Amino acid sequence: MKNNSNGLKLIEKLKEKSASYKVVDLYKRKIVVAWPDKLVENVIDDDVELKVRVSKPWQLASNEWKKDKTIVNVDGIEIGGRNIVVAAGPCAIEDEDIAIEIAKAVKKAGAKMFRGGAYKPRTSPYTFQGLGENGLKILRKVYEVVGLPIVTEVMDTRDVEKVASFAHMLQIGARNSQNFPLLREVGKAKKPVLLKRGMSMTTEEWLLAAEYILLESNGDVVLCERGIRTFEKNTRFTLDLAGLAYVKTVTHLPLAVDPSHPAGRRDLVEPLALAAIAAGADMLIVEVHIAPEKALSDSEQQLTISMFEELMKKLKMVAEALGRSI
Ligand SMILES: [Mn+2]
Known part of the structure; x- marks a missing residue:
């Protein structure tokens, strides 16, 4: 819509046609998303600045209407610019002293964010499920002491508000990436979201998952490739860098890669991480x-501190070779 328009006349016209629509505030613009195409193609209005018919099903995530790359700002750390951001930390938060010690070490090695699970989606209900709210409190302490912004997973719509009050970035894990009520809820939370690709999701389904968040007027979404399930059994998952490269051509959103979970063992993390940077991960x-x-x-699959230090040195060299920095 034009700057001074509230879109009301356009909405009247859409209602007359019985079209579906949603008014979205995204990237400092007021956008009226309307569908299906056949009901809205002839609708015009003076207050419309630009009308785009996106050829892809992921309308808001598409770069057909937003040509510039989106930069997601997480507590002052920019994801999607020239600088590549590394978030590091334990799989799960287990203990305050351990978490702080890890955070200090990864920060020294060049990490810009701290990761760690408080709510853990475990395959078996009999394995460690995470510390829950106590884990969130430890994460907050890590931020206060070490200063790295926090990214952590939220699994349940009932926890979104609570996790958002402790963390700087909300992670949607692979197993929840098509939990549509949860996607809408993190969209409403107005916190940056790290959206992992589900292990059985196509790139199209992944982008449509992002669409749920964008449609709640939350444009701060980073898409994270973490491996998909294939017939290969010697690695935990198959890291789909082809999918990453494809998605980069169709979206304005930044892309992340988790090299740890597809590797499944620590000696394979480094080559996957280097390849991810080379393939264009932000x-x-x-x-x-x-x-x-x-x-x-x-x-x-968790790296030792010395392995992480070594990895960071090599990542810097690859980034520099590509005109980027870490
Ligand atoms: Mn893990």
């Missing part, structure tokens, strides 16, 4: 622990 989210062998979840 962000990495890496599992790191001071004593991975003692970790209560994903023990096999």
